[in-house]
Amino acid sequence: MNPRTLPLLATLGVFLLAYALCALQFPAMLSTRVVANLLTDNAFLGIVAVGMTFVILSGGIDLSVGSVIAFTGVFLAVTIRAGLDPVAGFILVLAITTAFGAVMGAMIHYLETPPFIVTLAGMFLARGVCFLMTTDSIPIDHPVYDTLTGLSWRIPSGGRLSLIGGVMVLVFIAGIVLAHRTRFGTAVYGLGGNRTSAELMGVPVARTTILIYALSSGLAGLAGIVFSLYTSAGYSLAATGVELDTIAAVVIGGTLLTGGVGTVAGTFLGVMIQGLIQTYVIFDGTLSSWWTKIVIGGLLFAFIVFQRGLVHMAARRREAARLATGMPVVSPAG
Amino acid sequence: MIRKTLLAGVALAAGLMAAGAAGAADLTIGFSQIGSESGWRAAETTVSKMEAEKRGIDLKIADAQQKQENQIKAIRSFIAQGVDAIFLAPVVATGWDSVLEEAKDAEIPVVLLDRTIDTKDDSLYLTAVTSDTVYEGRVAGEWLAKTVGDKDCKIVELQGTVGSSPAINRKKGFDEAIAAHSNLSIVRSQTGDFTRTKGKEVMESFIKAENGGKDICAVYAHNDDMQIGAIQAIKEAGLKPGTDILLVSIDAVPDIFKAMAEGEANATVELTPNMAGPAFDAVIAFKENGTVPPKWIQTESKLYLPDTAQAEYERRKDLGY
Numbered sequence: 304m305n306p307r308t309l310p311l312l313a314t315l316g317v318f319l320l321a322y323a324l325c326a327l328q329f330p331a332m333l334s335t336r337v338v339a340n341l342l343t344d345n346a347f348l349g350i351v352a353v354g355m356t357f358v359i360l361s362g363g364i365d366l367s368v369g370s371v372i373a374f375t376g377v378f379l380a381v382t383i384r385a386g387l388d389p390v391a392g393f394i395l396v397l398a399i400t401t402a403f404g405a406v407m408g409a410m411i412h413y414l415e416t417p418p419f420i421v422t423l424a425g426m427f428l429a430r431g432v433c434f435l436m437t438t439d440s441i442p443i444d445h446p447v448y449d450t451l452t453g454l455s456w457r458i459p460s461g462g463r464l465s466l467i468g469g470v471m472v473l474v475f476i477a478g479i480v481l482a483h484r485t486r487f488g489t490a491v492y493g494l495g496g497n498r499t500s501a502e503l504m505g506v507p508v509a510r511t512t513i514l515i516y517a518l519s520s521g522l523a524g525l526a527g528i529v530f531s532l533y534t535s536a537g538y539s540l541a542a543t544g545v546e547l548d549t550i551a552a553v554v555i556g557g558t559l560l561t562g563g564v565g566t567v568a569g570t571f572l573g574v575m576i577q578g579l580i581q582t583y584v585i586f587d588g589t590l591s592s593w594w595t596k597i598v599i600g601g602l603l604f605a606f607i608v609f610q611r612g613l614v615h616m617a618a619r620r621r622e623a624a625r626l627a628t629g630m631p632v633v634s635p636a637g
Numbered sequence: 638m639i640r641k642t643l644l645a646g647v648a649l650a651a652g653l654m655a656a657g658a659a660g661a662a663d664l665t666i667g668f669s670q671i672g673s674e675s676g677w678r679a680a681e682t683t684v685s686k687m688e689a690e691k692r693g694i695d696l697k698i699a700d701a702q703q704k705q706e707n708q709i710k711a712i713r714s715f716i717a718q719g720v721d722a723i724f725l726a727p728v729v730a731t732g733w734d735s736v737l738e739e740a741k742d743a744e745i746p747v748v749l750l751d752r753t754i755d756t757k758d759d760s761l762y763l764t765a766v767t768s769d770t771v772y773e774g775r776v777a778g779e780w781l782a783k784t785v786g787d788k789d790c791k792i793v794e795l796q797g798t799v800g801s802s803p804a805i806n807r808k809k810g811f812d813e814a815i816a817a818h819s820n821l822s823i824v825r826s827q828t829g830d831f832t833r834t835k836g837k838e839v840m841e842s843f844i845k846a847e848n849g850g851k852d853i854c855a856v857y858a859h860n861d862d863m864q865i866g867a868i869q870a871i872k873e874a875g876l877k878p879g880t881d882i883l884l885v886s887i888d889a890v891p892d893i894f895k896a897m898a899e900g901e902a903n904a905t906v907e908l909t910p911n912m913a914g915p916a917f918d919a920v921i922a923f924k925e926n927g928t929v930p931p932k933w934i935q936t937e938s939k940l941y942l943p944d945t946a947q948a949e950y951e952r953r954k955d956l957g958y
Contacts, residue, residue: 329718336717344710442731442755452735461717463739534705536732541705581707585714588667588697592707 309613310557310565310606314572317555317602321579329586335462337582342468345578347372347526347533348548349471349571352556353478354522355549356570360482361515362495362562363418367407367425368523369545371400373538374429375527380441380537389447397524403429404520408513422516426546433539440538443531452532467529474522478567491515495562551599552577555606559614576602665695666920667715668724668750668913672703676890677910679957681726681751685913692917705729709736716743722763722920724913726750737761746923750912763923764930766916768908770803773938774810776906777885780940781855782818784883784903790854793843794826795836795867797859804828807859807887824852829863836863840870850874855883861893861905868901879903889941891953897946907939910956 325332342349351368358365378399379392387395403425410421454466482488490511493501502508531537556573558565580598584590666689673679682698689696697720699711705728715723716739723745727733733754740747741761749765781792792815797804808826815821825843829836836858844850850871858864864886871878878884878901886893889907896902919930941949 331718334717337714340710340713340717344706344713347706440729440731461743530706533709533735534732535734536705536729538705538729538731543704578710581710582714582717585667585697585699585711586718588695588699592700592702 310610311569311572313606313609314555314557314569314576318572318576318579321576321583325579325583325586329583332582332586335458335460337462339458339462339464339468341575341578341582342471343463343465343533345574346465346467346471347530347542348545348552348577349574350474350529351519351523351526351545352549352552352570352574353474353567354519355546355553356478356556356558356565356567357482357491357515358418358519359550359553359558359560360495360562360565361491361512362498363411363512363515364422364550365404365407365516365519365523366419366422366546367403367429368519368526368549369542369547370426370429370433371403371520371523372527372530372542372545373433373540375400375524376531376534376537376541377433377436377441377539378537379528379531380443381436383443383445383448384441389443389445393528396528397521400524400527401517401521404523405513405517407520408516409509411516412509412512418516425520430539436539437537438539440536442536444535448532448535452535467532470525470529474525475567475571478570482567487511487514492563495564497563548577548599551603555599555602557606557610559610560607663693663695664721664920664924665697665718666722666724666917667697667699667711667718667720669699669701669708669711669715669726671708671726671728672700673957674703676958677888677908680910680953681912683957684910685724688911688914688917692921694917696913701728703728705732709733712736712740712747716740716745719743720745721924723747724750724916725762726912727752727754730755734758734761746920748916748920750916759932764916764919764932764934766912766919766934766936768936768938770806770908771810771813772935773887773906773908774807774812775814776810776938776940777807777857777887777904778811778814780904780906781857781883781885782815782821785818785821785854787820788854789820790883791822791824791847791852792855792857793840793847793853794823795829795839795856795858795863796826797828797831797863799828801831804831804859811857823857829858829866831860831862833862833866833869836866837870838866839863840867841874844870844874844876850876850882853882855885858884858886861886861888861890864902864905865892865896868896872901889939889949889953891950891956891958894941894946894950894953897941897943898950900943903943905941907937907941909936909939912936 355365375396378396382392383389407421407425410416411418451466455463457463490506493506494511552573553570554560555576556569577599581595584592584594668685670682686696701707708728712723723740725747734756737747746763749762751767753765827839829839847853856867858867864884868878871882876882884902885904887906889905893902893905915934922928
């Protein structure tokens, strides 16, 4: 079996098993309403997780995304209150967040600073700017918002696929195409697999790194727009810790934290698993909500062990191949 | 599933016997709680569970860990589950319209607990159960005016966090109550940020400024925690709290009852953690007879004095404060 698809299959298995167990206890969880809720309620997490998948695939990390979501919400709330048209606000904020990510990417590449430090600084910066703009929760009250939040497709038997849920699905499809069907996608995988050999093979490292972080921040901006539609408000303390939930979703989705291996589709399942656990806890109604974190933590551990095992197995297989042919193998790990 | 139904049935039977046939016919209610950031909040959760059990209601509690997105998710899940009513203690005032519209479409009544929301459309919720913080201040002021009588009394005030609505309202109510009595006057007023340490610090400076505390007749604190800090400061200044200086505060947490039982505080006004009780009753009446409750249900702001302090302390200490 191809070790690249094995983590994805494992994630799919966990998701299906978990859903089956949930449905067994609460048959209502099979309703279209719950499925639609999973998409709507996790829309912002899903969108930002697509960007994070590219970052982690390239061997990096982006801690700034939660703060960028909050920044986007507060920025929109403040500018719309001041009279700016929401659509203009969307374009403006996407430009700002994308540029912000590009600057972080450039710093990571040209200053040779670890992504962890650069994006940590970005996280503090974006969160700080929120508080500079306002410390209150500002409601967004605009006809455009009313229209956008009202847009939904009613599925028979009560479910509603909202606009934001639909946006998330589209972002995932675009992410899958970008990762597997474009030169940029190949470059990202190459960079994460083995940076030196990627460079030797002519991957434009500087451009790719800047684009990766620009993409991640830009998607965080889009997630921020979705979040502001979700809550109809901008709040400086919104989306705290979302960067960690996102990283968890990506890893549970089968992407190696060391980079080079993983899929965008797996990330989708990772997001859905998190949403599913949360839904189960609420359906039960007696469990502490912290069980969500506990189960996610347990799953993360399990997946990390599983992935190390796969890497180890792959290395042994290569070693066996090298011995058999007497040729050195230079292909990257994974 | 069967075990749950059975348990619910037993609880229902017990509830019926205890409450004299309140008749909550198998209601399931989802409660989206903010979190457990304060002792009061934890007590509210505990009391909500107890009140639900009394009425045989199946209460599902979702702790949002201080996040609005978690509260919205919880409300959506409750709707998907088809609960009979949803209780919401909103973490922020804004951004509830779209999810509450979904609840309305699904014909699930929503009751706000302890805080209200900003919305143009107040048909989105059935009723709000909150305390009247202005009234709490008034109860404290009236008690002091009655206790002091005709004597002159210089009051020092420990305010809550600047700009917070309970601080503004508790000051307003107290001021209104003592306005009619010219012998009562607030000589000093400063914020203690609702915390013990700040309450103690501010009280120490008051004592220094007022002739070593001898000129102070009473302390009015916007919450019990600051008052407990003030008690400490008064003791350290060599005065007897509760005797040399009268002490009245608001909230009714267990520690203030302990102080009252020891004679170190004189009165407290309760901010009841039982917001769910009246909400359950409103929902039951609405479901069974179609009685539409008023848009605002005000909880009782009861005054507690040292005579019941020991018993109240015993009653409250296990509520999770």
